[in-house]
Amino acid sequence: MKNIRNEIVGEQLHRMRKNIVPSLAWGIIVVLLCLVSGSYIIKSKTGSDSFIESFHILSTSLLPMLTIGFIGFIVFTICLLLEDSL
Numbered sequence: 001m002k003n004i005r006n007e008i009v010g011e012q013l014h015r016m017r018k019n020i021v022p023s024l025a026w027g028i029i030v031v032l033l034c035l036v037s038g039s040y041i042i043k044s045k046t047g048s049d050s051f052i053e054s055f056h057i058l059s060t061s062l063l064p065m066l067t068i069g070f071i072g073f074i075v076f077t078i079c080l081l082l083e084d085s086l
Contacts, residue, residue: 016081019080020081023076023077023080024077026076026080027073027076027077028073030073031073035055035058035069038058039051039055040054042058
């Protein structure tokens with residue numbers, strides 16, 4: 001019985017190791033897409049000419065959104081890691 005449990009745990013760890021790189025890559029892509037789209041929205045709402053200026057406004061005035069995005073990145077990564085084991 002103990003051997004079967006160790007085998008199952010070993011298989012789950014193998015799946016987690018196999019999926020960590022793609023899940024981290026997808027998480028980073030999602031965060032970057034959120035930041036870029038948010039910058040374009042701010043650029044259109046403020047009438048700014050510069051993308052860098054709108055990104056600066058986004059990163060300084062909307063810090064809670066960045067925090068929520070980071071938490072979402074962590075949750076997204078955990079969900080992808082556990083996807084095969086659920």
